[in-house]
Amino acid sequence: xxxxxxxxxxxxxxxxxxxxxxxxxxxxxxxxxxxxxxxxxxxxxxxxxxxxxxxxxxxxxxxxxxxxxxxxxxxxxxxxxxxxxxxxxxxxxxxxxxxxxxxxxxxxxxxxxxxxxxxxxxxxxxxxxxxxxxxxxxxxxxxxxxxxxxxxxxxxxxxxxxxxxxxxxxxxxxxxxxxxxxxxxxxxxxxxxxxxxxxxxxxxxxxxxxxxxxxxxxxxxxxxxxxxxxxxxxxxxxxxxxxxxxxxxxxxxxxxxxxxxxxxxxxxxxxxxxxxxxxxxxxxxxxxxxxxxxxxxxxxxxxxxxxxxxxxxxxxxxxxxxxxxxxxx
Ligand code: CP
Numbered sequence: 001x002x003x004x005x006x007x008x009x010x011x012x013x014x015x016x017x018x019x020x021x022x023x024x025x026x027x028x029x030x031x032x033x034x035x036x037x038x039x040x041x042x043x044x045x046x047x048x049x050x051x052x053x054x055x056x057x058x059x060x061x062x063x064x065x066x067x068x069x070x071x072x073x074x075x076x077x078x079x080x081x082x083x084x085x086x087x088x089x090x091x092x093x094x095x096x097x098x099x100x101x102x103x104x105x106x107x108x109x110x111x112x113x114x115x116x117x118x119x120x121x122x123x124x125x126x127x128x129x130x131x132x133x134x135x136x137x138x139x140x141x142x143x144x145x146x147x148x149x150x151x152x153x154x155x156x157x158x159x160x161x162x163x164x165x166x167x168x169x170x171x172x173x174x175x176x177x178x179x180x181x182x183x184x185x186x187x188x189x190x191x192x193x194x195x196x197x198x199x200x201x202x203x204x205x206x207x208x209x210x211x212x213x214x215x216x217x218x219x220x221x222x223x224x225x226x227x228x229x230x231x232x233x234x235x236x237x238x239x240x241x242x243x244x245x246x247x248x249x250x251x252x253x254x255x256x257x258x259x260x261x262x263x264x265x266x267x268x269x270x271x272x273x274x275x276x277x278x279x280x281x282x283x284x285x286x287x288x289x290x291x292x293x294x295x296x297x298x299x300x301x302x303x304x305x306x307x308x309x310x311x312x313x314x315x316x317x318x319x320x321x322x323x324x325x326x327x328x329x
Pocket of ligand 1: 046047048049050051142149285286287
């Protein structure tokens with residue numbers, strides 16, 4: 001694996017999932033793999049889980065992890081080629097990224113979308129410029145359109161908790177049904193990126209081990225680039241029937257980009273709605289707005305596996321960093 005920015009960088013999802021679970025069982029089994037190596041974690045936007053889990057993962061492999069909050073503490077970067085830098089930007093990425101490439105062995109970057117211009121955000125210019133100019137492997141810590149470390153974690157968590165006994169060779173034992181996974185839109189007070197929902201859809205579709213349904217109000221369609229293969233429903237109650245996992249997430253509109261059309265509180269998951277499911281486990285990437293996106297009763301109840309999910313971020317990051325170290329020497 002050269003870079004880790006989407007599911008397309010992964011040749012075998014289940015191998016990576018198994019590696020993550022192996023690190024969970026024995027965190028320090030490769031404690032010398034990254035000895036003498038350094039990972040730079042660049043944050044253009046805030047983070048708690050991604051920042052801490054990536055640092056812990058790197059340290060478990062014997063690497064030094066250095067965090068740089070570029071967005072709040074660094075020079076304002078320019079990303080456009082041939083820009084006349086007479087405005088607010090101070091340093092071009094084509095000058096900064098090669099320096100990161102000299103300081104670090106792996107560069108990990110978080111860069112959110114603007115939600116103002118869909119073409120710009122979906123071009124992933126910032127991430128691509130870092131890949132182009134850093135000259136070292138790049139890991140996405142969430143980009144304008146995707147959050148692959150979160151999605152790998154989510155599949156690790158589903159595999160770990162699934163009652164459907166997914167075999168380690170990516171097959172189901174004879175007679176076993178695929179788990180039913182529902183990605184359910186939730187209300188929010190702010191327009192949020194589509195990254196987590198796009199990425200979850202992309203990974204679950206590529207994994208192929210689930211009966212996958214996405215439910216959202218009309219006009220909240222995600223890009224087909226990521227959802228193709230999933231069933232789309234505007235009827236949340238129907239979608240929830242028999243679900244084994246419900247992944248709750250808000251996203252803003254994709255077509256009329258970055259808007260909130262409605263924030264109908266009836267879309268918030270409750271224990272009453274969960275009665276329709278197969279005693280479903282409830283997931284959310286966090287942070288979550290309580291009693292807006294998800295009710296207290298669900299988050300604090302027996303269905304919620306959000307803390308387990310967040311704790312698994314370490315093992316997913318460790319599996320990815322280890323794979324990059326092995327591939328790139
Ligand atoms: N889920 C997630 O990426 O959390 P943070 O934004 O806190 O890193």
